[in-house]
Amino acid sequence: MLADLVHLSVTGLLIGSLLALGAVGLSLTFGVARFANVAHPDFMMLGAYATFALNVLAGWPFGLAAVAGVGLALLVGVPIARVAYDKLPVTSTVQLLIISIGVSFVLRHLVLLLFGSELFQYAVPLQRAKVFGPVRLTPNQMATILTALVLALALHLLLSRTKLGRILRAMADNPVLCQIAGVDVERARIAMWVIAVLSAAVGGVLLGLNLVIQPNMGWDLIIPIFASAILGGIGNPYGALGGAAVIGLAQEWSTLVIPSVYKEAVAFTVMALCLLFRPRGIWGAK
Amino acid sequence: MRLDRRRFLTTAGVGGTALLAGNLGFPRAAVAQGSGPIRIGTLSPLTGAGSVYGTILANTYRIVADDINTQGGIGGRPIQLLVEDGQTNPDAAVRAAKKLIEVDRVNVLLGTWSSAVTLAVAPLTAAAKIPHFNVSSSSAVTTFQDDDFLYRTYTSQVLVSSIYTTAAQKLGFKSAALVLLNNPYGITLGDTFAERFQKAGGKITGRVVYNPNQASYRSEVQEALAGKPDVIVFGGYTADGILVFKEWFQLGLGGTWMGPGFAFNQQFIQGIGREAAEGIIVVEAVPTLGSPALAHLTKLYRAAYKTDPEFFAAMAYDHMLVVSLAALSAKSGDGTAIRDNIRKVSNPPGKTVGTWAEAAPLVQKGEAINYEGASGSCDFDAAGDVYTDFGIHRIKSGKWVLEQTIKAAEIKAA
Numbered sequence: 274m275l276a277d278l279v280h281l282s283v284t285g286l287l288i289g290s291l292l293a294l295g296a297v298g299l300s301l302t303f304g305v306a307r308f309a310n311v312a313h314p315d316f317m318m319l320g321a322y323a324t325f326a327l328n329v330l331a332g333w334p335f336g337l338a339a340v341a342g343v344g345l346a347l348l349v350g351v352p353i354a355r356v357a358y359d360k361l362p363v364t365s366t367v368q369l370l371i372i373s374i375g376v377s378f379v380l381r382h383l384v385l386l387l388f389g390s391e392l393f394q395y396a397v398p399l400q401r402a403k404v405f406g407p408v409r410l411t412p413n414q415m416a417t418i419l420t421a422l423v424l425a426l427a428l429h430l431l432l433s434r435t436k437l438g439r440i441l442r443a444m445a446d447n448p449v450l451c452q453i454a455g456v457d458v459e460r461a462r463i464a465m466w467v468i469a470v471l472s473a474a475v476g477g478v479l480l481g482l483n484l485v486i487q488p489n490m491g492w493d494l495i496i497p498i499f500a501s502a503i504l505g506g507i508g509n510p511y512g513a514l515g516g517a518a519v520i521g522l523a524q525e526w527s528t529l530v531i532p533s534v535y536k537e538a539v540a541f542t543v544m545a546l547c548l549l550f551r552p553r554g555i556w557g558a559k
Numbered sequence: 560m561r562l563d564r565r566r567f568l569t570t571a572g573v574g575g576t577a578l579l580a581g582n583l584g585f586p587r588a589a590v591a592q593g594s595g596p597i598r599i600g601t602l603s604p605l606t607g608a609g610s611v612y613g614t615i616l617a618n619t620y621r622i623v624a625d626d627i628n629t630q631g632g633i634g635g636r637p638i639q640l641l642v643e644d645g646q647t648n649p650d651a652a653v654r655a656a657k658k659l660i661e662v663d664r665v666n667v668l669l670g671t672w673s674s675a676v677t678l679a680v681a682p683l684t685a686a687a688k689i690p691h692f693n694v695s696s697s698s699a700v701t702t703f704q705d706d707d708f709l710y711r712t713y714t715s716q717v718l719v720s721s722i723y724t725t726a727a728q729k730l731g732f733k734s735a736a737l738v739l740l741n742n743p744y745g746i747t748l749g750d751t752f753a754e755r756f757q758k759a760g761g762k763i764t765g766r767v768v769y770n771p772n773q774a775s776y777r778s779e780v781q782e783a784l785a786g787k788p789d790v791i792v793f794g795g796y797t798a799d800g801i802l803v804f805k806e807w808f809q810l811g812l813g814g815t816w817m818g819p820g821f822a823f824n825q826q827f828i829q830g831i832g833r834e835a836a837e838g839i840i841v842v843e844a845v846p847t848l849g850s851p852a853l854a855h856l857t858k859l860y861r862a863a864y865k866t867d868p869e870f871f872a873a874m875a876y877d878h879m880l881v882v883s884l885a886a887l888s889a890k891s892g893d894g895t896a897i898r899d900n901i902r903k904v905s906n907p908p909g910k911t912v913g914t915w916a917e918a919a920p921l922v923q924k925g926e927a928i929n930y931e932g933a934s935g936s937c938d939f940d941a942a943g944d945v946y947t948d949f950g951i952h953r954i955k956s957g958k959w960v961l962e963q964t965i966k967a968a969e970i971k972a973a
């Protein structure tokens with residue numbers, strides 16, 4: 274029983290890590306740009322496909338392909354985000370939401386056009402888990418959890434210790450005031466999209482490593498990723514990490530008592546209950 | 560106005576094709592029966608979990624329709640394909656089916672895959688009175704009240720589970736765990752297998768139903784294998800199969816997997832790697848080796864796609880041939896008339912045929928034919944179901960190796 278609990282906790286944290294890699298960037302853009310970017314999980318897919326193209330089609334070693342793939346995703350993703358979200362003459366955030374749904378469709382169908390609907394894997398052999406008592410984890414899975422933690426920590430440091438971080442936080446609080454105070458809002462938004470696409474692309478590379486590379490890989494996880502961001506207090510990037518961990522753990526622990534087919538419903542029930550008592554999310558402001 | 564332009568364009572396109580065929584010296588039918596093209600709608604999934612098979616179906620429909628058109632079409636009327644994407648999603652498929660039926664006014668509809676999609680679309684095709692050919696396997700497709708408009712070339716899941724039981728016994732497995740996708744196909748397969756396997760003295764050590772599109776399947780796999788079964792019976796598709804299998808392999812748990820070929824296909828093997836796939840047992844319908852239909856399809860398929868056709872291509876070939884021959888026999892594109900001629904051309908008695916070149920002249924002369932297809936005999940029973948041969952394969956160095964064949968006659972007798 275205890276062994277089961279430990280094992281499920283590790284699985285929950287692994288799921289939480291994968292969700293967090295998407296939720297962190299989503300939460301940041303919501304905080305600063307003030308709209309829910311539905312296409313955010315598709316930036317993850319972009320990172321996975323860029324890495325796949327370099328790793329499998331071009332034959333680069335995986336590590337190199339992953340780094341270059343994230344770079345490639347930035348080159349594609351950031352201009353798209355800039356044009357679609359910053360340059361179009363929109364008057365409300367609802368329009369941005371609808372535009373982001375459009376961006377999501379365009380991205381997925383672009384990939385469908387280039388790569389087809391086949392399921393892909395990186396040229397990385399399957400690994401056997403290392404056994405530590407009741408815990409079984411493959412090196413890739415350990416790397417996934419570690420990356421999520423490092424990424425969240427880096428983002429935390431960036432937001433709390435740097436000038437850019439101060440600007441981003443100020444923009445989240447009051448964009449008009451920022452502009453009046455002479456902050457270069459345009460540059461800050463570019464920086465925000467770079468961070469968002471970067472974190473998503475890194476997440477996508479790991480998602481591809483843990484799951485399977487297909488055009489809907491990001492879209493399929495959109496609900497749990499949004500749930501993580503909301504539970505963490507939307508607009509609060511490191512809260513998203515906690516939110517993702519809660520979602521992951523809740524659904525895995527629930528399998529001890531009820532069939533696993535219902536575990537997603539359990540995760541959302543937990544989310545609903547949490548929000549009932551803390552409407553701004555567990556780590557939300559006030 | 561727009562509709563008129565559209566109709567004009569389609570007519571112009573089809574006319575052009577027919578003209579081209581004429582100029583190239585292909586036989587043009589002397590008497591055109593009815594008028595205009597026979598409109599065949601295809602609704603195979605080009606995206607989603609079924610996209611692998613849906614694309615094969617759509618590709619095959621295309622080359623077979625072209626083959627028939629270059630031979631003069633159906634009694635002079637060319638086949639016009641109207642291709643929609645079923646998206647492996649009942650909602651999307653119903654929308655696409657409505658468009659095909661109401662806007663395009665198709666005469667037949669081919670290629671729904673996944674029982675959930677087929678069962679969602681079947682009420683529409685039955686109401687519109689057009690024959691509907693599918694490649695689904697749920698038993699609900701058999702019992703569905705379709706006014707005899709619903710046909711399939713894939714064996715019913717009820718039979719498949721008895722074939723699995725036969726396979727498990729032949730391979731000496733005493734205990735089994737079930738890992739099932741949460742949809743009608745997965746659950747029917749698992750539960751009917753469990754019933755038969757237990758009746759035959761086997762033991763079910765675990766049963767796990769999982770949802771698609773999850774970030775992890777670790778807890779599912781662990782739960783299923785807690786009882787240390789000899790064989791793990793899998794009822795799912797390729798995309799989710801790769802994920803579930805990956806978790807199983809990484810966790811380093813024992814047991815042998817047994818599942819359908821449309822899940823454990825080349826893409827699956829590629830996805831998990833040859834080493835990990837070694838030894839998986841694949842129970843799947845096999846094309847009728849040595850049949851003239853398969854030989855002709857192989858020729859067409861190799862010319863177009865440089866590979867050999869698999870079972871889904873064989874089924875698509877059979878769909879196109881059966882409906883085209885039925886329309887030719889009916890001298891009409893009317894759905895009900897086609898339906899009334901399906902068994903006339905596909906079932907005995909009559910001369911055994913497997914290609915359009917062979918069958919069409921006989922049908923035009925009014926002679927009885929019995930179409931024997933690439934996927935099986937295509938002898939539809941009262942429910943529109945068929946029996947086909949099955950093979951027990953084992954994956955060795957990345958390829959299915961056929962170990963034993965279970966003939967259609969054996970399955971019928973069991």
